[in-house]
Amino acid sequence: MRLALRSERPAWLLASAAFVVLVVVNGLLQPGFFGGSVVQSNLTTFLPLVLVAIGQTYVVLGGDIDLSVGAIAALVNVVTVTTMAAVGDGPAAIAAGFAAGLGSALVCGLVNGLLIGRLRLQPMVTTFGTAIIFSAVALWILPQAGLEVPEAYWSTYGGIILGVPTVLVILALAVAFVVFLARRPFQSWLMAVGGNRSGAFQSGLGLDRIRISAFVLSAAFAGIAALCLTGETATGDPLLGQSLGMGSISAVALGGTLLSGGVGGAIGSIFGGLLLGMIGNVIFFAGLPYEYQTLVQGLIVLAALAGGVVVARR
Amino acid sequence: MTDLSKALVPAQPATARLFGLLREPLVLAIIAIVVMLGLGELLSPGFARGDQIVRLLTVAALLGIAAAGQNLVILAGGEGIDLSIGALISFGAVVAGNVMNGADAAILPAILAATAVTFLLGLVNGIGVTVIRIPPLVMTLGMMAVIQGGLVVFSQGIPSGNAAPALMHFINQPALFGLPGILFAWAALIVVMVFMLRRTAFGFAIYAVGANEKAARLFGLPVGLIRMLVFGLSGALAGLTGVLVIGYTGNSFISVGDQYMLPSIIAVVIGGTSLAGGSGGYVGTVAGAIALVLLQSILTTLHLEFWGRQFIFGGTLLLLLMLYGRQRAPRV
Numbered sequence: 001m002r003l004a005l006r007s008e009r010p011a012w013l014l015a016s017a018a019f020v021v022l023v024v025v026n027g028l029l030q031p032g033f034f035g036g037s038v039v040q041s042n043l044t045t046f047l048p049l050v051l052v053a054i055g056q057t058y059v060v061l062g063g064d065i066d067l068s069v070g071a072i073a074a075l076v077n078v079v080t081v082t083t084m085a086a087v088g089d090g091p092a093a094i095a096a097g098f099a100a101g102l103g104s105a106l107v108c109g110l111v112n113g114l115l116i117g118r119l120r121l122q123p124m125v126t127t128f129g130t131a132i133i134f135s136a137v138a139l140w141i142l143p144q145a146g147l148e149v150p151e152a153y154w155s156t157y158g159g160i161i162l163g164v165p166t167v168l169v170i171l172a173l174a175v176a177f178v179v180f181l182a183r184r185p186f187q188s189w190l191m192a193v194g195g196n197r198s199g200a201f202q203s204g205l206g207l208d209r210i211r212i213s214a215f216v217l218s219a220a221f222a223g224i225a226a227l228c229l230t231g232e233t234a235t236g237d238p239l240l241g242q243s244l245g246m247g248s249i250s251a252v253a254l255g256g257t258l259l260s261g262g263v264g265g266a267i268g269s270i271f272g273g274l275l276l277g278m279i280g281n282v283i284f285f286a287g288l289p290y291e292y293q294t295l296v297q298g299l300i301v302l303a304a305l306a307g308g309v310v311v312a313r314r
Numbered sequence: 315m316t317d318l319s320k321a322l323v324p325a326q327p328a329t330a331r332l333f334g335l336l337r338e339p340l341v342l343a344i345i346a347i348v349v350m351l352g353l354g355e356l357l358s359p360g361f362a363r364g365d366q367i368v369r370l371l372t373v374a375a376l377l378g379i380a381a382a383g384q385n386l387v388i389l390a391g392g393e394g395i396d397l398s399i400g401a402l403i404s405f406g407a408v409v410a411g412n413v414m415n416g417a418d419a420a421i422l423p424a425i426l427a428a429t430a431v432t433f434l435l436g437l438v439n440g441i442g443v444t445v446i447r448i449p450p451l452v453m454t455l456g457m458m459a460v461i462q463g464g465l466v467v468f469s470q471g472i473p474s475g476n477a478a479p480a481l482m483h484f485i486n487q488p489a490l491f492g493l494p495g496i497l498f499a500w501a502a503l504i505v506v507m508v509f510m511l512r513r514t515a516f517g518f519a520i521y522a523v524g525a526n527e528k529a530a531r532l533f534g535l536p537v538g539l540i541r542m543l544v545f546g547l548s549g550a551l552a553g554l555t556g557v558l559v560i561g562y563t564g565n566s567f568i569s570v571g572d573q574y575m576l577p578s579i580i581a582v583v584i585g586g587t588s589l590a591g592g593s594g595g596y597v598g599t600v601a602g603a604i605a606l607v608l609l610q611s612i613l614t615t616l617h618l619e620f621w622g623r624q625f626i627f628g629g630t631l632l633l634l635l636m637l638y639g640r641q642r643a644p645r646v
């Protein structure tokens with residue numbers, strides 16, 4: 001009963017309220033917070049986690065979890081960078097790198113999805129296992145950080161398209177995709193699978209395909225996040241993105257999606273991801289010593305979660 | 315309940331029973347242990363020598379004691395999982411190291427201090443999960459960040475505290491029959507855990523709550539209290555592991571426990587305890603911990619590059635899951 005009541009209220013309401021509070025706090029603390037260049041640099045920092053959190057949401061909605069997103073991001077990064085270095089310089093290299101990188105992300109997602117959706121392995125331990133394998137492959141392809149990407153790649157990513165910062169364009173496209181998918185039957189199927197698996201099966205939904213699609217989506221978003229990170233760092237790093245797994249799960253939970261599946265949405269996760277980034281910002285600009293960052297960040301996340309649950313129960 | 319379901323299944327031919335046995339996680343884990351020991355001996359003669367096995371068991375004991383708490387949390391169900399175990403082990407090690415500071419006389423106070431503090435932190439996990447109803451995964455993840463952050467603030471990045479000589483002797487030197495004291499301590503814990511889970515009201519309550527929370531509540535069991543206690547015990551066992559880890563390594567650094575977090579979950583799962591709660595037990599986890607340590611040890615002796623070791627480790631994990639970690643198919 002509570003489940004039904006809670007889904008009446010948009011899951012992202014709390015996260016967006018906290019988001020507004022943090023925007024105000026940030027505006028007071030960080031000089032020029034609302035200025036174009038600061039928005040762009042902040043967004044560049046927050047965007048990868050936001051993208052991964054969007055993908056993670058679909059897996060969580062379906063009642064599963066994906067711990068391998070960080071490893072997928074690392075693999076996509078080294079595949080992309082290595083391909084670009086092999087092809088050469090210019091647009092052809094960038095296109096080949098993107099295709100190879102995103103292709104490997106889709107393969108990773110398909111592996112996760114088949115193991116969990118088709119073979120019915122336990123999602124958390126399975127994606128932990130596949131994460132070890134994906135990281136191993138990344139280390140095999142590129143044993144240590146290095147290589148460069150074409151200049152056109154990172155200068156476009158860090159630059160402006162038609163007067164709008166590229167990172168903002170990517171965020172807008174991601175939001176458009178989320179809104180589009182929220183209106184498709186796929187998302188309701190996913191929520192049915194996550195909320196009541198045997199009920200969804202009895203009403204004739206193809207559980208395998210729906211769960212596999214969610215894992216492929218999650219991997220695809222991890223891949224896009226990796227391309228963004230690569231645009232920012234302009235180099236290959238087999239150990240990239242290790243905090244993305246746990247970070248994206250926190251963002252999803254902060255955004256009001258139930259980790260047990262069935263209730264929530266990706267809009268909340270976008271706010272959740274931005275929220276996590278801005279908490280880090282506040283700690284930095286409030287002048288707290290570096291050592292306190294993990295402690296304060298952990299306390300704030302727990303407080304936000306506890307507050308969210310308590311308020312949702314009223 | 316298991317007896318009843320067995321009684322309802324018609325008698326099977328011997329071959330079918332044999333194959334059924336092969337699907338038992340405990341049997342499979344033991345077979346895996348024997349095969350890996352043989353394989354290790356084949357690859358590098360001396361691998362299965364007595365003192366080598368004792369060394370492996372010592373490492374497995376540290377993991378096994380940490381996994382005991384994880385096992386209780388997972389058994390009690392409700393998506394129960396404790397991701398803060400690694401941080402709690404580090405915390406226990408730092409507390410114990412600072413209380414002991416190399417003095418044999420301070421070992422007992424160190425154990426008491428470390429387990430008491432980690433028990434309370436585990437209890438906070440339990441309160442967050444049961445009273446405030448934060449999902450265990452997120453609650454313990456947050457706790458992990460808070461403890462790790464607290465350790466950084468406390469230590470300022472400098473290792474502090476060291477183990478008493480008697481404690482190091484207890485873990486690294488033979489005490490009786492050529493076996494170090496820690497193995498006897500682990501054996502005692504195994505007996506206590508099995509007795510508690512199989513013969514006490516608390517043990518039955520853990521299974522009942524894990525198998526069917528609603529039924530347990532209707533039956534009148536204090537579901538919230540049981541879950542809280544289970545998280546508290548998980549904390550205390552992690553703290554105890556921390557004390558032993560500092561005895562194993564000699565001094566403490568603030569990330570010493572991180573490496574135990576995910577293996578503690580894997581040991582429980584390959585030992586046959588269902589992540590959904592309510593079924594499984596500690597003996598399987600013990601076999602799981604030994605198998606896991608053995609696998610890592612074999613991969614080290616293979617002189618493979620790091621990525622090759624990781625690849626095989628991940629692949630073996632998935633293979634074990636495919637053999638018996640499959641979830642039930644939905645039914646009409």
